[in-house]
Amino acid sequence: MPTDGTNEPIHTVAQAIERVNRVLNEQFLPIWVTGEISNLYDRNHWYFDLVEGNAALHCVAWQSVNRRFRFNVENGTKVNVRGKFTIYPDRGQFQILVDRMELAGEGALRAEFERLRRDLESEGLFRPEHKKPIPRFPRRIALLTAQSGAAVRDVIQNFSRRYPLTEIVHIPTLVQGRSAPDSITHAIQRAMRNDVNADVLLLTRGGGSFEDLNAFNDEFVARAIFACPIPVVSAIGHEKDVSISDYVADQRAATPSTAVELMAPDLIELRQLVSGTRQWLLTNTNAALVHRYQDLETLNARLRKPTQDIEYHTNDVARMREKLRVVFDAKHKQHLTSVVNLDQRLQRVTPLASLKNLSVRLTNLEHRLQRSNPITQLNNLEQRRVESRRQLHALVTNSLDLHRSQLRLAIAHLSRVKPINNIDGLLERVSRMRDTLRLTTHNNIETMNAAFRQKVATLRAVSPLATLERGYAVVTKPDGSTWGEIVSNIGSVSPGDQINAHVHGGTIDAIVQSTTTREEEEENQSSAS
Numbered sequence: 001m002p003t004d005g006t007n008e009p010i011h012t013v014a015q016a017i018e019r020v021n022r023v024l025n026e027q028f029l030p031i032w033v034t035g036e037i038s039n040l041y042d043r044n045h046w047y048f049d050l051v052e053g054n055a056a057l058h059c060v061a062w063q064s065v066n067r068r069f070r071f072n073v074e075n076g077t078k079v080n081v082r083g084k085f086t087i088y089p090d091r092g093q094f095q096i097l098v099d100r101m102e103l104a105g106e107g108a109l110r111a112e113f114e115r116l117r118r119d120l121e122s123e124g125l126f127r128p129e130h131k132k133p134i135p136r137f138p139r140r141i142a143l144l145t146a147q148s149g150a151a152v153r154d155v156i157q158n159f160s161r162r163y164p165l166t167e168i169v170h171i172p173t174l175v176q177g178r179s180a181p182d183s184i185t186h187a188i189q190r191a192m193r194n195d196v197n198a199d200v201l202l203l204t205r206g207g208g209s210f211e212d213l214n215a216f217n218d219e220f221v222a223r224a225i226f227a228c229p230i231p232v233v234s235a236i237g238h239e240k241d242v243s244i245s246d247y248v249a250d251q252r253a254a255t256p257s258t259a260v261e262l263m264a265p266d267l268i269e270l271r272q273l274v275s276g277t278r279q280w281l282l283t284n285t286n287a288a289l290v291h292r293y294q295d296l297e298t299l300n301a302r303l304r305k306p307t308q309d310i311e312y313h314t315n316d317v318a319r320m321r322e323k324l325r326v327v328f329d330a331k332h333k334q335h336l337t338s339v340v341n342l343d344q345r346l347q348r349v350t351p352l353a354s355l356k357n358l359s360v361r362l363t364n365l366e367h368r369l370q371r372s373n374p375i376t377q378l379n380n381l382e383q384r385r386v387e388s389r390r391q392l393h394a395l396v397t398n399s400l401d402l403h404r405s406q407l408r409l410a411i412a413h414l415s416r417v418k419p420i421n422n423i424d425g426l427l428e429r430v431s432r433m434r435d436t437l438r439l440t441t442h443n444n445i446e447t448m449n450a451a452f453r454q455k456v457a458t459l460r461a462v463s464p465l466a467t468l469e470r471g472y473a474v475v476t477k478p479d480g481s482t483w484g485e486i487v488s489n490i491g492s493v494s495p496g497d498q499i500n501a502h503v504h505g506g507t508i509d510a511i512v513q514s515t516t517t518r519e520e521e522e523e524n525q526s527s528a529s
Helices: 013-027 106-123 150-162 180-191 219-227 244-248 256-263 267-302 306-348 355-371 374-416 419-461 464-469 518-528
Strands: 031-041 046-052 055-061 078-088 093-103 140-145 167-172 200-205 232-236 474-477 498-503 506-511
Touching (some): 055 078, 167 180, 180 219, 232 244, 232 256, 306 374
Parallel strands (some): 140 167
Antiparallel strands (some): 046 055, 498 506
8 A cells, every 4th residue: 555645546457567568569669589489389379488598488479470480380499589578468477479480590591491482482483484574774773782881882883884874773771680671672662663763673782691691581572572563683692692582583693793794784895886787787878879879870871861852853854844845846947847848849830831720739738838837836836835834844843742741751750750769768768777777686685695694594503513502412532633533333432441522612531431332221221120
């Protein structure tokens, strides 16, 4: 009971526990605790104690939480748990409400790595058809790495040297520690925003131990990478380090420097390619233009000139006019000669006896002369000449009109096929050929890059060093060479022989104490049973 005169309130048990819980919720953030599991009850909700020596902390993981744990636990399993402190009102028990759990220790981490890798692979997250192509000429790259360090410096410097046209948007994130997976997931979501407007995302950090790189083996990080609509390149650690992020990403790079070479072309090589392509286009374009010009000259030479036709017909008319004049002069001269001869004959006829007859004959002759008067004939010839001239003029006029019409048609045809139009069409074809060449060159380079990456992946998959990294060893006998003679059969060694066991990271020197064949092992097992 409080002493008289004080105002300290008296709480019920439930009120006291509620007050303590309120203080714990308000003042204590979620905390990570490591220890061994004991007294596990794992039906639906999990109830267990986390122990270390003589210390124990009761833990609760509700079914909605523990269903996310992708590993099996049992009494004695060492784990790391995260949660908030609380007091269970019914028993007044101090406990922690678990919201995350992971296996502790490198061996456990590697086991969890293999389990998660198998699960995600069975879901199809690693399939090639889900891999998005990396842009050949990225305009903006979202760089997800630590705030500072060698990795970010190397990436920015290599991009500036190799392809300075790319803009780097640095999105800082934690790359190590318990909070790193959440930080990486949030950084990926930020890189997807429109204000970043990145063409490709580079997730990278420098080398470290397996535990240091474990943030990139987180399931939430893997699913965030898979769901990202932007192509993701993963460059975690060194060449020997392989993370879940590398499997899920659209492209894996062994190191940050290698990632830069994969993501950005060499500006010097691009300039050489553009220069060579430009020279090829100029050479072929000039050759095509020369060929077309020669065709144009050939067609122009085959085209008839209207002026030559007009000149030819003009000369023909002049020849016809001259021929007509010669014929007319000859006829006129012939009639004049006949008149002169007739006059001479009249002067020779003088007898008086024949005067009357001659008078009659003269009268008749006069009538005949009147009918065959050269002047009359000349008048007739003149009329015929005038008519011939009129017909000739009409013929010449019609011929000139016809040739003028043909000349106009020829001029119109020349206007339609004028060389400048052909040159414009040829230039347009050259432009289309240049675009087609650029696209074909780009596709060929992409195909060669894909084939090269496939060959690198195949070589890496069959590398004996990769086999050693999975825990196998190669046993040899020293023979003076670097590796020695490989021991492929039990009969190759005898007790007392010196052997070398090549494992990941080095070589173990040993001496054979004894040998046992497969048949001897089976006999020993049969005898023991």
